[in-house]
Amino acid sequence: MKKTSCDIAVIGGGAAALAFSVMVKGRKVTLFEKAPRAGKKLLATGNGRCNLTGLGVSPADYNVPDFVRPVLDAFPPFAAVEFFRGIGLLTRVSSGRVYPYSECASSVLDVLLAASRENGAETVTGAEVTEVRPAGDGFVLTVRMTDGEGSRTEKVGANNVVLATGSPATSGSDSLALFAALGHKVRPFVPSLVPLKTDRESVKGLGGVRVKCAAMLAGRREEGEILFRDYGLSGILALDLSAAVARGEAAAGDSVVLDFMPELTESEVATWIASRDGDVERVLRGAFHSRLAERIAWRAGLTLRDIPDAAAVARAVKHYTLTLEGTLDASQAQVMSGGLSTECFDAQLASCIVPGAYAVGEALDVDGLCGGCNLQWAWASAYAAAGALSRG
Ligand SMILES: Cc1cc2nc3c(=O)[nH]c(=O)nc-3n(C[C@H](O)[C@H](O)[C@H](O)COP(=O)(O)OP(=O)(O)OC[C@H]3O[C@@H](n4cnc5c(N)ncnc54)[C@H](O)[C@@H]3O)c2cc1C
Structure with a gap:
């Protein structure tokens, strides 16, 4: 030696x-x-x-x-x-x-x-x-x-x-x-700064869609870009929220709430929807990716062909709620806590x-x-x- x-x-x-x-x-x-x-x-x-x-x-x-x-x-x-x-x-x-x-x-x-x-x-x-x-x-x-x-x-x-x-x-x-x-x-x-796993139903059909929005988890609110994945949420916004899980402030079963129009209040969104003629598809596709528009309508209990219920759609736009199931593992994390x-x-x-x-x-x-x-x-x-x- x-x-x-x-x-x-x-x-x-x-x-x-x-x-x-x-x-x-x-x-x-x-x-x-x-x-x-x-x-x-x-x-x-x-x-x-x-x-x-x-x-x-x-x-x-x-x-x-x-x-x-x-x-x-x-x-x-x-x-x-x-x-x-x-x-x-x-x-x-x-x-x-x-x-x-x-x-x-x-x-x-x-x-x-x-x-x-x-x-x-x-x-x-x-x-x-x-x-x-x-x-x-x-x-x-x-x-x-x-x-x-x-x-x-x-x-x-x-x-x-x-x-x-x-x-x-x-x-x-x-x-x-x-x-x-x-x-x-x-x-x-x-793992911290790591994608979030959520219930699959809320992200169904959205894999690959990017959207600028606000997101809330366990009292933490961040604004930025979300990237939908088949398993949940990625993108900088989701990574920042994941720090709440790493630090024990949030856990599986908690709600992740997305606000797709953070610049407007819920009543302003409802007014905007009510002021537009047409079916849900026409109203929402002007503002959102077509697949996201579909999912917002689903969350509001409507189909794309329905006449929009302004209050229900506004609620789905401002409070799109997913259930947190956890995070991906260390191999997908940028940082560890x-x-x-x-x-x-x-x-x-x-x-x-x-x-x-x-x-x-x-x-x-x-x-x-x-x-x-x-x-x-x-x-x-x-x-x-x-x-x-x-x-x-
Ligand atoms: C995909 C990804 C993207 C990121 N992007 C950003 C970003 O844009 N901005 C930002 O601020 N942070 C980012 N980070 C985080 C950032 O890279 C880390 O926080 C930073 O590299 C930590 O630096 P460090 O020197 O402590 O550790 P490291 O950079 O991990 O270096 C530790 C080194 O120690 C070596 N080592 C370990 N054990 C031993 C041993 N026993 N003997 C000898 N060598 C050993 C390892 O091989 C490694 O090379 C990112 C991380 C990842 C994974």
Whole structure:
């Protein structure tokens, strides 16, 4: 078994790890990434466009606002834009969401990798950390190295260790056991920002239809785009509502209420319908996708050929109610709720249990809504830890 040592060992080579390796000053960083390449998840973000932050992101968008606040205050969204500008990324803003100017997530990864190398960091791929043990003033990591010739195990000494292993969203696996073994509390991961499963009857025939609307679930109200699926609801609006399920505010059996005309009151919708001549089909097809028009009529207890009952149709337009059955699993989630309990970390993301150990990104029990919140957390948490660990 080979024995080596490094200064700061970062476990993981994703968004938070790469940002940390760019931000830390006066230290030698080694990233251990178990996949054959670093930053793979970044390439899938924002449908391949990478919504790297949102100008309106605030602590209220997260499950633990008080924990997130000082970290975000020290590195707010505009600081993320400046950070990326500083390492060569041009950005563009669309409805408050920040994307690379190229609209290619690969641009974000490319500048991070280049800046990481420039800052002297080394990235070791095919390197899965399987154990972290405190030893003297530092740590010893057990690393399973895998390449074309097979696997071998190495022990690596480090002065500091930063856990940046993310969550099982899409990948299905996590590495929290590394820090749980050191005494950290862990909240089990559950999918968040994930499509919702609903009763099939309410979405019958609507698979693939997109609509801008408002949606309510367990006291939460969001506006945006819903994408109907054969199993329920997807699209940004549904993903944001799913955070209520992940945080235990909503559960199977609750009602999801869609409002297809949020700009108008129910009586204004009824007046509009009453003012129009014709059958339900003619009245509704002027405003909605034909398949949605059919389903609204069904919900109002009418057929497309009936004369519209203005009050019943208005009610169906403003209160289209579906029964929540749950969410899809981690393989379909953008983010997981759960992770290392934030109780065990200070505002610089230093462990209060194991001196010299830090955690950043989604490995911590911090999850945000859509709109760049989760990458903003990755950058801001990396900044906090890098500030604490920099020298000179
Ligand atoms: C499809 C999709 C779209 C998304 N879109 C957006 C978006 O547009 N905007 C936004 O803000 N957020 C988005 N997110 C969420 C965002 O990508 C994550 O919150 C963010 O990547 C978390 O960064 P991280 O560094 O903590 O973890 P990750 O980026 O997941 O990186 C963790 C890394 O650690 C490695 N690792 C794990 N265990 C070990 C181990 N034991 N040893 C070595 N390496 C290990 C993993 O292989 C991985 O590369 C999206 C997520 C998905 C899945």
